[in-house]
Structures are given as structure tokens and as C-alpha cells.
Amino acid sequence: MSRYYLDCMVCGQVYTPAEAEYLCPDHGDAGTLDVIYDYEQISHTTARTDLSGDSMWRYRPLLPITPQAAVPPLRIGWTPLQPSPSLAAEAGVATLWIKDETCQPTGSLKDRASAMAVVKAGERGAAVTTTASTGNAAAALAGVAASVGGATVIFVPAAAPRAKIAQLLAYGARVVLVDGSYDQAVELCLDIGRRRGWYNRTTGFNPYMSEGKKTVGYEIAEQLGWQTPDVVVVPVGDGCILGAVYKGFYDLRELGWIDRIPRLVGVQAEGSAFLAEAWRNGEDVVTKAPIEAVTVADSIAAGLPRDRVKAIRAVTHTDGVFVTVSDAEILAAIPAVAARSGIFLEPAAAASWAGLVAARHDGVIGPQTRVVMLGTGSGLKDVDAALRAVEEAGREPVRAAASAAAVEEALGELVPS
Ligand SMILES: Cc1ncc(COP(=O)(O)O)c(C=O)c1O
Ligand SMILES: [Zn+2]
16 A cells, blocks of 8 residues: 555546556646645654654655665755844845755755655666756756766756756766757657656656655754744746645644644746746636746746646645746845855845845735745856856956055955955
8 A cells, every 4th residue: 555645736636656657647737746645644653753864864754755765875955044144134024044955965956856756766667767957957866866876868958057067967967958948858858758768857747856845844844943934935937846845834734743834935037937927817827828938047947837736836825925036136136145144046046035025025024024045056056147146246356467566456445345
């Protein structure tokens, strides 16, 4: 008997893991599956005090893997929850923490999902694992698979930031640079992966990716002493992280480990706002037509968010909101966060800060709020965007010839900030 089942987000049909591997057979790509557990059973066998280890696998009894499953040797998860009084004051909220996912082995939150994919591929004895990605999920899969000697084939848009492509090649992945959008890369990966019988990690297609990512919600709750923050701010492309954060808090509430789920604020780029638009206009995300997605924040560019049904559920079930931010605000957020917290974020991650400022400004978030903002990926992932951001913020290095006198002169009265 399985410890968990898969529930179609569109029709509610329940499948065993053997009956449905990826999507609900009746609902095409909108029929994403939600993993459901017998919470009563888990709460009889597992208590909060049983958790141990300094990685995401401390939550093993709440994950869809067998007790014997081998997990990758890289340490994934249990990232710092960094308080930032300076950013809290700047945003005008009571307390602000950044969940610092830049510390993950491949530099983004996607390691959590990719670790789950590698375990699942291992369970099936798959020779090759594939994914389409805007870059981070791919780097995460390539890196985690490398740690267990697994082969990967990765589909990314040719315009992906160079650091992400370098990471993929360094980890030894077979890389297909698709001359097209992320959405086109997804279609190709699903098609070729199916024909070749590869295990597919693609977000919003593989139901277990949310289960890996939900551990970020568990950690936030546990690191705050099982006290739920009021708000969690999440940057949104496909909507998988947003849906997964909801799932993490939902599991904990069902187990009685926390008493409420925080409000979730989903942040989208103005040029890639499928979900924010649908939410504002009350549109059905199952039938809404794809949009053309254009934003400097490549990781949240998604014309047809693959996990759209879970993402909308996350916001509506938590009395949350979607906010949209411009590319200029996203770029400005990179040095704004870095200079006040020491945490260097890539554009998609910095969008969290821009979204928090917008939500506070609109009065959606009040001054007494305790906020966690997800720092989903490292600034080193997209150095070109970071350089553009600092230039636009008026931060320039001082140029001088290689002599003390020249440096003294160039520095002038400048006081280090
Ligand atoms: C750094 C970063 N932030 C946010 C996101 C958005 O996650 P999702 O596509 O699940 O909404 C991604 C996804 O690639 C990402 O890499
Ligand atoms: Zn269905």
C-alpha cells in the first residue's frame, strides 16, 4: 500500500503512484497532480522532536520517498533564515527575514526539487533524467545528478544567462540550447523525453517537484520555533515554488505542528504576469491563453505557467495577493538588498524585495507584519544583470593607475559607505 496518493488539481481524481506518473491522463498539461498523505497516520508515527539532520531529509517522514531510499550526498536545504532589521525598517514592516537559498550547492532553491527528482529517478532505475528549465532547475538537476553519477539531458532557452550554461556544462550535462522561449524548451523536453523513455523532472509536469520545494516552508516554520510568519513573499514564474510553499505549511497545519498558514504574496514581473492577471480578473487559469513573457528576470519568465493551478490555490486559500513589478524595480532591488543584508540575489529572487515594497506601499501588508522573503537564487547566476543593476543605481568603481598617489587622488574625499 502506498504512503501517499496523487490528486488531480482539475478533477480531483485520485491515483496511486503506479497509476499516474506525471499528469492526470484526463486533463492535459493543466492536470498537475498534488501528492496527498494520510496525516493522521503520520502524526501517530512522527513528532516534531523526531526530526534530525541538517538537510531537507530531516523531513523524510513527510516526503514521498521510502525509508530506505538513498538520498544524494550533497547537503541540500536547512538554509539560513537571515533576519534583516535594516531591510525591515526600509520596507516599514515589523520584522523581515530572508530565507537564503543562495547557499544551496548549485546556488538556488531548485536543488530541493532536483534532489527529489534524483531520488525518484533512482527508484525507477532510470538511466537518464531530463528537464527543461530557465536555467536554475537545470543546473540543480545537473549538479545533484553529478553527485550520484547520473546522466542528464537539459533543455534551456539559448538566451539563458551564461553562468547557468557554464554550470550545466561543468557538471557534465548534455545541454540542448533551444533557439526559442522557455515554453518551447518545455514542449521539446516533454516530447523527446517521452519518446526516449527518460525520467522527466520538468516543473509543473513532475508532481514530486513541489514535494521537494515544500521543505522550504517546513524550514521557515521550524526555524521560527514553529511560529508561522504573517506573510511569505515568493517570486513566481511557473508557480511551482509558490504552490510548494503553500503545501509545506498546509502539511504542517494538518499535522497540528503549526496553527495557521501565512498569507502568501506572489510576485510576478510586469512582462510575465499570467498568474497576476488571471487572479486580478478572476480568469480560469486552465483555459486562459498563454501570454508572451518578456522580463530581465529570466527565471520568472513563463508564458504559460506550468504549475498555475497550484499557484492560484496558494494565493486564494491564504487570503494572499499577487503583485507585479517592473524590470527597473527588479534591477534596483539587487543592490538594495545586497547593500543592506549582504545577500546577493539574481533578478528573479530580488523581485521578492520589489514585490514586498509594492505590497507595503499599496497597503496590502501592514506595518506590524512579520515577513519572510524568499531569496531564491544567487546573484552570481546572472552577472550581466547585476552589472546593469549597479550601473543603474549609480554605483561605479574608482579607476586609478597602480600607485598610491593616483589612488589617493581618485578617492578624494570619498568616505566608504
Ligand atoms: C531564482 C528563482 N526564483 C524564482 C523562480 C520561480 O519559481 P517558479 O517557476 O516555480 O514559480 C525560479 C524558477 O526558475 C528561480 O530559479
Ligand atoms: Zn484530472
